[in-house]
Amino acid sequence: MSILKPKGGQSQSSRNALRSYLGAYGFMAPAGVLVIVFFLIPVAIVLYLSVTNLASSNFTSDLAKMEFVGLRNYETLLNDQFARKIFFNTIFYVLFTLSIFNVSAALIVSLLTTHIDRNAGFLFRALWILPRITSPVVYILIWKRMMAEAPFGIINQFNEFLGQPTYNYVATNPWVFVIVVNGFIGISFGMIIFTSAIESIPKDLLNASLVDGSSKLQRIRYVILPLIRWPLLFVVTYQTLSLLTSFVEIQLLTDGGPGLYRTEVWSLTAFHRALSNYFGNAQWGYGSAFAVLLVLIGVVLAVVYMRVFRFDELIAEPRVEVL
Amino acid sequence: MRITIDNLTKKFGDVVGVEDLTLHIDDGEFVAFLGPSGCGKTTTLLTLAGIYKPTEGQIRFGERVVNQVQPKDRNIGMVFQSYALYPHMTVFQNIAYPLKLKKVAKNIQRERVQQVANVMGIGNLLDRRPGQLSGGQQQRVALGRALVKEPDVLLFDEPLSNLDARLRLTMRGEIKHLQKDLGITSIYVTHDQVEAMTMADRIAVMNGGHLQAFDAPDELYSRPKTQFVAGFVGNPPMNFVSVEVSRSNGRFIAETDRLRLEVGGDRGGAAAGFAGAVVMGIRPEDIQISGDGDIAGEIYVVEPLGREDLIDVRVGPHSFLLLAGAETQYRAGEEVKLAFDMDKVQFFDPQTEKSILWQQ
CATH class of the missing domain: 2.40.50.140 (Nucleic acid-binding proteins)
Incomplete structure (x- = not known):
């Protein structure tokens, strides 16, 4: 049956609909396959692992012997005396890094660099990108060398030179350290988004505000900030989720210490339990339970953000009325 | 407000926006800056607005030298080609914005905005947002916002270029009438010589950053002082x-x-x-x-x-x-x-x- 020969209007149009449908899916397929292979399937595996007792202590080559334990891992987790501390550690870490650096500092850097000479602004922003493009190991090493105890650390060298007492900064203020180190990396993302948003505001609008009688600060408050509202909310959402799952820098810096879980965050625990436990006792099943809860928290937060910030309005059609 | 421009030069790096411009504008006069794009007319306007600072020369509003005065302290109203309405504010908030910045009392703000909006024929649209208005309505809002603070000087930057031909004709008449009514010194930048001829008391013809002529429309037409003016003013051209x-x-x-x-x-x-x-x-x-x-x-x-x-x-x-x-x-x-x-x-x-x- 040739498609050039219509049998009836309806079947023809439904066939066309089907074809455009298939076309659309065809174009989405490559990205879809990537998401399925590298996200959905791993999540499903982790989900399954979290209800088994799989661990290096009882691991055999016969995977059929892997025991299904139901929700026992989750039960253990809830009764874990450190889980509560780690949970609040995570909230503390995300909240402070996000509010001080990833959003506020990023906003301040972009506002400052868009209000000065263009080239100078570009230079300052380029400097702020350095922490992001430096390999984490190198970046953390630099910080550790700066903050190290006397007589090794650069800052303590200054302290000695000035006749001040020396400190073991990582040991005494590990949270300041963790948040600053992560925050310096986090600034660049918001900075790039905010800067491009500010620079895409039409020049006429910015000039109009000055002519209307605003100072430059008032212009930021009444015109620029409202106009970059969506990028602002996007950065808050994206960076919350990104910080929730980030642990490499903390692992390299303090590895959750000093002491017992002082700066341990949820994602780092999942890693520690499943893959890097002491004495090589990797609890794959138990670690997976941590990971699953993190995915769950992330999904819930994403939905809450989308609702609270009304991202659907962002893509709503404009209601232009021509008179 | 009398405006005196003496030997004004504005450079951007090596690029000359306007060079050695001298222009004396009388109180209540309607002056058009006419010229092709890139002739320096908008540069001059933005320098008058205080967005740009002069490289050389002097600008005086009345007796006051305003070279280094911030835009907010010049008491000017400006209408842009793109209207430049704040998209996140309603029509009311747009018009009230200059008053809010002046810290005018809320009830007086409401009164003044309603009054200006009625004059502009948009009194019933105050709750809308700019995105919900037609081009002509947006232009009226922009005019209302420029007028609401009772400025000493009104600046227009090709305000009618984005309107369709018919509406342009109507607005041309309305702006001219309003300007004569209020007697506010006005400067109107345009590349459209018909607009300049019909609206302005005097026209400053500019080309390549230089003033070519500054005269009444009839004078420019019948006694052009340069070949550029002769060719630019008049349609069809000489x-x-x-x-x-x-x-x-x-x-x-x-x-x-x-x-x-x-x-x-x-x-x-x-x-x-x-x-x-x-x-x-x-x-x-x-x-x-x-x-x-x-x-x-x-x-x-x-x-x-x-x-x-x-x-x-x-x-x-x-x-x-x-x-x-x-x-x-x-x-x-x-x-x-x-x-x-x-x-x-x-x-x-x-x-x-x-x-x-x-x-x-």
């Missing part, structure tokens, strides 16, 4: 042809390969006194197709404009635009005779492009 003017038997003759025309005493005398070829300019309405004409040409194209026809006649290598009544039935290819009104021709120095007849 015809130019290079001629030699000589004196023979007490008469002045303008001559080139296919043309030989007698010029009136005053104009001819000035042109004849000039050594070498000069540029002769003649407006389309000063050329008639007539049986007694002494110049033979061939019609190249006829463009009907409704009320009249625009006709391009070729005389040898020269091309002349002229106007004929719509009732005439000329066709392309037709041989015609042209009569030039030689009492209205202009003469320009081909090197300096300055008028030989009218000194600056």
Whole structure:
């Protein structure tokens, strides 16, 4: 049956609909396959692992012997005396890094660099990108060398030179350290988004505000900030989720210490339990339970953000009325 | 508010926006800055607004030197080509914004905004957002926002360019009427010479960052001081042809390969006194197709404009635009005779492009 020969209007149009449908899916397929292979399937595996007792202590080559334990891992987790501390550690870490650096500092850097000479602004922003493009190991090493105890650390060298007492900064203020180190990396993302948003505001609008009688600060408050509202909310959402799952820098810096879980965050625990436990006792099943809860928290937060910030309005059609 | 611009120069790095501009604008006057894009008219306007600071020279509002004064302290209102309405504010908030910045009391704000909105005919749209308005309505909001703080100076940056032709005509009249009514000194930037001619008391014609002429519209039209002004002001544009003017038997003759025309005493005398070829300019309405004409040409194209026809006649290598009544039935290819009104021709120095007849 040739498609050039219509049998009836309806079947023809439904066939066309089907074809455009298939076309659309065809174009989405490559990205879809990537998401399925590298996200959905791993999540499903982790989900399954979290209800088994799989661990290096009882691991055999016969995977059929892997025991299904139901929700026992989750039960253990809830009764874990450190889980509560780690949970609040995570909230503390995300909240402070996000509010001080990833959003506020990023906003301040972009506002400052868009209000000065263009080239100078570009230079300052380029400097702020350095922490992001430096390999984490190198970046953390630099910080550790700066903050190290006397007589090794650069800052303590200054302290000695000035006749001040020396400190073991990582040991005494590990949270300041963790948040600053992560925050310096986090600034660049918001900075790039905010800067491009500010620079895409039409020049006429910015000039109009000055002519209307605003100072430059008032212009930021009444015109620029409202106009970059969506990028602002996007950065808050994206960076919350990104910080929730980030642990490499903390692992390299303090590895959750000093002491017992002082700066341990949820994602780092999942890693520690499943893959890097002491004495090589990797609890794959138990670690997976941590990971699953993190995915769950992330999904819930994403939905809450989308609702609270009304991202659907962002893509709503404009209601232009021509008179 | 009297505005005095003395020797104003504005450079951006090595690029010259406007150079050595001197312009004195009277209180309550409506002045148009006219010129092609890149001529420096918008640069001058933004310098007056305080967005740019002058590189050299001086700007005075009344007696006050405002070179370094911030825009907010100049008490100016400005209307932009893009309207520049704040998209996140309602019409009311847009118009009230200058008052809010001045910390005017809320109830007075409401009163003033309603009053201005009623004058602009948008009193019923105060709850809308700019995105929900048509271009014409947005333009009225922009005007309302400029007027609400009762500015000393109104600046217009091609405010009508984005409107359709019909609406442009209406708004042209409204802005002119409003300006005369309120008596606010106004500066209006445009590249549309019809807009400039119809609205302004005086027109500053600019080109390449330099002031070409500053005169009343009629004066610019009938006594252009440079060839640029002659060509830019007037639609359809003036015809130019290079001629030699000589004196023979007490008469002045303008001559080139296919043309030989007698010029009136005053104009001819000035042109004849000039050594070498000069540029002769003649407006389309000063050329008639007539049986007694002494110049033979061939019609190249006829463009009907409704009320009249625009006709391009070729005389040898020269091309002349002229106007004929719509009732005439000329066709392309037709041989015609042209009569030039030689009492209205202009003469320009081909090197300096300055008028030989009218000194600056």
